[in-house]
Amino acid sequence: MALMSCRNLTIFYENTCAVKDVSFDIEAGDYICIVGENGSGKSTLVKGLLGLIPLRAGVVRCGEGLSPTAIGYLPQQTVVQKDFPASVYEIALSGCLGRRGLRPFYGAEDRKKTLENLKRMGIYDLRGKSYRDLSGGQQQRVLLARALCATDRMLLLDEPVTGLDPIATTELYDLIGRINREQGVTVVMVSHDFRYAIEHGGKILHMDRELLFYGPTKAYLKSDACRRLTGGMGK
Ligand SMILES: Nc1ncnc2c1ncn2[C@@H]1O[C@H](COP(=O)(O)OP(=O)(O)OP(=O)(O)O)[C@@H](O)[C@H]1O
Known part of the structure; x- marks a missing residue:
């Protein structure tokens, strides 16, 4: 079973749907970058995975002995x-x-x-x-x-480099990359830094309230979802 399996996640704030029918699996060792425009539901999705906000529908299942309380979270x-x-x-x-x-x-x-x-x-x-x-x-x-x-299993990071200068940004990204590669910690990171996401993320999860794309970065670069976000830069 996957480290975390998410099925048909739907999250509302009162009457507004922020995340709609999102399904994906996170495998142990993954480095996943969550991308999307402002307000596309990235932070809401992450909070939903952690159980910090209630799901209107769907289910998050942890596998391989992972417990939701043993996930490291770095909020915005x-x-x-x-x-x-x-x-x-x-x-x-x-x-x-x-x-x-x-x-x-x-x-x-x-x-x-x-x-x-x-x-x-x-x-x-x-x-x-x-x-x-x-x-x-x-x-x-x-x-x-x-x-x-x-945790020594899984980190959820929500825009960890916001407000940092370029040197501090590079240093923090290096640390996160090493934690993933050398310690085998699964990393799921919300990022507005598209360049970084496609260079370092093994998989891309692209949100637009619904899931526009989830899969390997190479495949993402050829996808319509990527073209939509970048205006063709990813091709
Ligand atoms: N506490 C809240 N109450 C009501 N609506 C909210 C709340 N938090 C977020 N929203 C709304 O839900 C939608 C998704 O917000 P969310 O913060 O998940 O997007 P995001 O993709 O992380 O945005 P950003 O890139 O700007 O950080 C937005 O329309 C936002 O206005």
Whole structure:
């Protein structure tokens, strides 16, 4: 069975349909970029996969022992989040919450995993600093470390490079690529960076409320959906 199987997902906000009848499978090790115009339902779909908003119809099934609480999620950053008054270490550690279950405190394993992920993200030396005093790129690394504390199986990233300068963007993309290739973590990423998506994504999922395309990037580049988004750039 696939790592995650989604069938006929439909999501409404009150009377407005944001995601309509979307079906696809995510295989272990996939690197999937979700593309589409503003308001096409990308973030809504991701929240639906995580169970953060209710489905009007359809079903999400996890396979291969994956549990929805063991998926690392990096949401779109808001201004409030950027000002969050906690230390780098505390924020990364909070990614272990889902695994903590009914235990009242974090365990030694949680703390070890947090420090490992801070090292992996190259921000170990910043662990005592306040999150709100960091640059945008450093903040995103903290949130990525947090997401990795929640999982070693699957990451859902919603526009992780928004607001970053080109160097910080490249560095974050490199980190995400390495997590996928070297640690075998499945990555599903909403991206407005079309160039990056087609160069690095193994598969493309193109949303326009409905699913316009899902499959290997090579096939996507020859598709009508790609031409529609790029005006022919993908050909
Ligand atoms: N909380 C909400 N309440 C009502 N409508 C919403 C809400 N969130 C999103 N929508 C609407 O649902 C549709 C899909 O929004 P969504 O944020 O999923 O799109 P998106 O493709 O991620 O957009 P963007 O690329 O701009 O981030 C849009 O029409 C949006 O206005």
